[in-house]
Amino acid sequence: MKRRDFIKKTGLAAAAAATAAAGLAGCGKKEEEKPMEAPAVITRKTYEWKMVTTWPPNLPVLQTGAVRFAERVEAATGGQIKIKVFAGGELVPPLGVFDAVSEGTVEVGSGASYYWAGKAPAAQWFAAVPFGFNAQGINAWFYSGGGLELWEEVYAPFNVVPRPQGNTGVQMGGWFRKEMNTIDDFKGLKMRIPGLGGKVVSKAGGTVVLLPGGEIFTSLERGVIDATEWVGPMHDLRMGFYKAAKYYYYPGWHEPGTTLEVMFNKKVYDGLPSELRAILDAVAAETNVWSLSEFEAGNGAALQELITEHNVNLVRFPEELLAKLRELAEETLEEEAAKDAMSTKVHTAFKKFKEQVGIWGSVSENAYYNVIADKYKLKA
Amino acid sequence: MKRRDFIKKTGLAAAAAATAAAGLAGCGKKEEEKPMEAPAVITRKTYEWKMVTTWPPNLPVLQTGAVRFAERVEAATGGQIKIKVFAGGELVPPLGVFDAVSEGTVEVGSGASYYWAGKAPAAQWFAAVPFGFNAQGINAWFYSGGGLELWEEVYAPFNVVPRPQGNTGVQMGGWFRKEMNTIDDFKGLKMRIPGLGGKVVSKAGGTVVLLPGGEIFTSLERGVIDATEWVGPMHDLRMGFYKAAKYYYYPGWHEPGTTLEVMFNKKVYDGLPSELRAILDAVAAETNVWSLSEFEAGNGAALQELITEHNVNLVRFPEELLAKLRELAEETLEEEAAKDAMSTKVHTAFKKFKEQVGIWGSVSENAYYNVIADKYKLKA
Incomplete structure (x- = not known):
């Protein structure tokens, strides 16, 4: 940086330092260091x-x-x-x-x-x-x-x-004490699931239970709740849910890529x-x-452990059940979006961009994942 | 920041400025600014x-x-x-x-x-x-x-x-002047495709042609080459390939997520x-x-344009053809990996990590994409 630029760009304290240095020279003392030729000196608030x-x-x-x-x-x-x-x-x-x-x-x-x-x-x-x-x-x-x-x-x-x-990536669908075959299996199901996903479960006839993290395992083990979702294998393994529920469902339709x-x-x-x-x-x-x-990386490693060491039963939600949940989710979103002008605006923009990337996702990531899909070889 | 910390942490020029300021005071001149009470002053090399x-x-x-x-x-x-x-x-x-x-x-x-x-x-x-x-x-x-x-x-x-x-994300499989039904359709196929993907096409009996970007369109249009891959819809649209080849194949098995x-x-x-x-x-x-x-975002928008305005024929490589290409790719990688110790080391680590995330990808992203897959509604 040229000195002229330096003086223009730096603040008061630097100017003061420069003045001080000039004053020092004026006293006839030796300059052991040469601040004026040193690299740019600037103020820095912490x-x-x-x-x-x-x-x-x-x-x-x-x-x-x-x-x-x-x-x-x-x-x-x-x-x-x-x-x-x-x-x-x-x-x-x-x-x-x-x-x-x-x-x-x-x-x-x-x-x-x-x-x-x-x-x-x-x-x-x-x-x-x-x-x-x-x-x-x-x-x-x-x-x-x-x-x-x-x-x-x-x-x-x-x-x-x-x-x-x-971003958590696609989460898991949750731990269930019984098999989920049709949308009717949500009727009366007591599930710990917050947010919009919970509203969808309610719409399907389930009872949404909110519990602090520390109470979920015991509640699931004792049958106070029938199901819970949490995050993904890395966190679910730590919580020990595999000891309390037999079925580990995927995919996490309710939280497909949660932003932190x-x-x-x-x-x-x-x-x-x-x-x-x-x-x-x-x-x-x-x-x-x-x-x-x-x-x-962490979910990959934890899922292997869940499968090989804890014999966890990985189950995909049936196609038809997912289709019904999707319908209910769309209803829920429209209702939420209608609640105020800002929500309507955001929901509209969200849907529009989803349409823009949707078909591209189908021929890119989706088609490619289908080719490389690992057919759960650890279970076979 | 405390002054003591400031002196400890900042460099020579700052120390010199401090000395200069002390010197200034020693001369009995007025301090118009008080550099010592100003925010931290540090050196900054550009x-x-x-x-x-x-x-x-x-x-x-x-x-x-x-x-x-x-x-x-x-x-x-x-x-x-x-x-x-x-x-x-x-x-x-x-x-x-x-x-x-x-x-x-x-x-x-x-x-x-x-x-x-x-x-x-x-x-x-x-x-x-x-x-x-x-x-x-x-x-x-x-x-x-x-x-x-x-x-x-x-x-x-x-x-x-x-x-x-x-990262480009999953690329497209390329533009082809003829349909690709079996692995034998690669025999004698003149394709512009660099890198490891090109080596796989060679193994399948194709002829790999390397051309600078500016010559690809004309070569494809005139039949000097039968096929080319480039990047994805956003870049391919600009290159005008849809005017020179009828079939736009997916997925881009050869470059599923190219790192820049x-x-x-x-x-x-x-x-x-x-x-x-x-x-x-x-x-x-x-x-x-x-x-x-x-x-x-860009590929999503460009693909819509290619489909709706230019009537592009999106085709998925047949399952069996992809399976054959995958075998040939694995052979190619093993050969490349055997060429030196560092390649062996990297290939081994790559495969190991792929196994760790593979099954997780199947129950997370893959399963989710399958649920939300857009069935090319713009074509229907």
Whole structure:
């Protein structure tokens, strides 16, 4: 950088340093170092932030991904932004994250947008939509289809700036104590399943039960609930569900690619120099692709263990049952979308982009997966 | 930041500025600004780099992705790293990129690793392997399965540091002037198809023709070649292939998720402060997920146009033909892997990780795509 540029571009403290250096020379003292010929000197404000999450401590990829985000931000800013991460309940309740970021109690939060549907119904479309996008589809919507701009619009009234920061990939359909042959098998079924998926199960005649993570296993084992979904093999294995339910159904029609989010208080985010905003965005995207990779690798290993060591019975939901669930999901989405103008807008954009990528997915990823499909050779 | 920390952490120029400020006070002059109470002042060396790519100017996502990488690096470093991007042939020949980075003629390059198979045979596994990983699989291998470390090992003797910087997703199988019904239809077929895919076509009895991009359309139209693959709908539409060949085959078994790379001269990369290395890594990952998103969105839109406006005949390769190609691909890979110790090592790791994620892909992405598959409704 030329000196003239340097003086133009740097701030007050640098100018002061320059003045100081000139003063030093004027005193006739020796210049041991030559600050004026040194590389550009600039001001650097530092930031110490708090980040609260909705996840239990150490929950793989979800909580560890939030921690990783903080670490990578600190690394990429050379310590200019330091983020202290608090798991759910440590500083604010797990579902108090959005409010804390919105009010500016903390600078950063991490969760999944469907948790905030009570405040902003349109938020649901940015986390997981039954029979909606998988990870590749929703990323395409976010980064190349206007999805992220819509998400920003939904959060703006709350002074929150969202970024995709992870994706679980296609989840599993859940653990069931009995076989699911037709849609009627949902009648009276007590299932732990939150969000839009839960609304679909209700529509099918099921009873949706909401339980904290720590109570699910016991409830399933004792028959207090008949079924539960959780995440995927990596997390389900840790929860020990295979000891409490015989059938492990797929695919996870209700959460085909759940987006994890990082969100910033808008005033904090907007007040940053542009290079720090660019770093936060880049590290969020980096954590996004990393987390999907962790799920892909970890679920692969855990599924092998579930099959070979625990003899788990992997079952695909019958075609007709899935078709009925899909109809009910479409009804549910139309009802939710009708609730306010923003939801209508988001739902319309979502459907339009889904049509754009749908046929391409059929001749690309879908056709290719069908060719390389592993026919569960570990069971044979 | 506390002052003590600041002094510990910042470099010589900052210390000199502090000394200068002290000196200034010692002269009894007025301090108009108070540098010691100003935010941290640090040194910042600037970098002006050249980046050469293997792509034609303005080629969507491939060349524009390299340019985007450079722009985002400049944004995230606040201009500390400025990268001037040169398309293929502008500074060095398209296939001279690796050498230029290796020799340090330029600091950065962008391409795809299979182009360097002549120098490092093991490089092929990191770009596209017939019947190998799709984008999600290869990213999992890179970020969470040890794949990137192996890639670094392959490039290290050349003083080059690789990072995944993009992915095309599943490509199309190519444009054919005649129907492909059995593996025998490859006998005598003149096809433009590079890399490992080309070796498989040769094994099937085809004649592989290598042509520069600008000559493919005319050659296909005149029957100099019988078939060509290129990328996917977005790029194929621009090339006008639909005017020269009747059948558009899928899926792209030969390039199911081609990785684009950014690479740095090792001395340059290793010589950077750690925060700049972290920024380069984060922006590479950001560009990686962005580029796959661009392909997903752009291919979706282009395929609709090809079908509705140009009446393109989308055809799936017959099952049995794909099975034969897969056998030939496995033979080809084993032969390539046997050529040197590094290739053997990489191939073995690749196969092992593929087994780990294979069955999981079948019950997750594959099963889900089968449920949401769009049955080419634009044709019906």
